[in-house]
Amino acid sequence: MLEAVRAIIEQHHPTVLILPNCKPKDAHRSPRVRALALALRHLGESNQMMVHQFDRAAIRQCFASVGARTKHEIALVIAEEIPAFRHRLPPIRKIWMNEDARQSLFDAAALGLAYFTSHTVRE
Template sequence: MGLSCFVRITQLLDQYATNALVIQDATRRGTPRAMWIANSSAAIAALAKDRDIPVFAYSRDQVRDAFGSCPNKQWLAELVAKHIPAFEQYAPTAPRKPWMSEDRRMGLFDAATLGLLFFRSLDN
């Protein structure tokens, strides 16, 4: 992760007086992630811990289990859009074909599912 990105994340953590950081667990086996993503996640988690911000990391399997073993990310995005009306306009309209790239907006839904899972865990 570039220094400017790390500085910006530091600024965001400080600006919003963050109470918790929720990230995808990129350390588990079976989670195909580029090494730079795993390293970036670890650096961000370390930054949060240095600021006494609790870090919650959820794997893809935990997300799938929490949302009823969703068959694919398209289905999960549609489910999130039903629960968060502001996201409806960003939901991909058609499932992607195997040769197509993932819709660039799917990251929004990945983040939303992590947040929803975090808040669900608070209720238990």
Template sequence: MSQEIKSHKSGLTMALFPNALGFGFAIMKDALTVEIAQTVAIKPRPISNAKVMKKIREKIAYYEPDTIVIEDYQKSRKSKRISKLLKELTQFCKERNINFYTYSRKDIRFVFSNFNAHTKYEIAKAISENIDSMKDRLVEKRKCYEGEAYVTGSFDAVSLGITHFYMTD
């Protein structure tokens, strides 16, 4: 039984995208095949990297991805907490000999410029138009005074995964 599970899970890429709520993640087979895309909110508040890393380790152990894709913390304009989390995640992958790749927001925007998508909303819209499992998740474009929608983390993770497949093919 465990051999069937392992063979089923081989070839998977996990894209992780930490945010203020927790993190978004996507399990992908290729650029257009998203098996799972979710946002994980960390509760109770206040959020800490220890809580986030615990959840991330659980997801990695469950899905057993061959490759992990994260945002490049050295080229990120994230908060100090998220930058430290990305650095810790990079170290985690190195210690466990997990294949990992890092990409900047600039890389993501470069890839999606091919779809004439430049903003986060335009990128999410391009994803929802091309990936069946993401069609029903797109929310309306937010107003300047509104916070990000909960589901945005999953679109961020998928955009990171698509960037990985585009840049490595």
């Protein structure tokens, strides 16, 4: 996985890397995912990229102004803002269901929007 990300960095030369914050106790991330996030952070920093991390609270705060609190509500807002994502919108998850694989697309988009929202407000 890390080699694939390294190849993308070498090909596209991004200046910013946006990651979910896996450190808080409420992040509920496996040790493997936490280790990957740490490795990605080090990879970004070693490539002189600005690394920004957002926890769930920051993402929820970003979408609070439009009344989206849950992951599905946030995905609905993203699907409205980015029409190309509409057909990938996962169904509402019931508590006995595993998270739909398509949700990761919306989680990544939420991270990106949180980054741009936080930088627009500060500048």
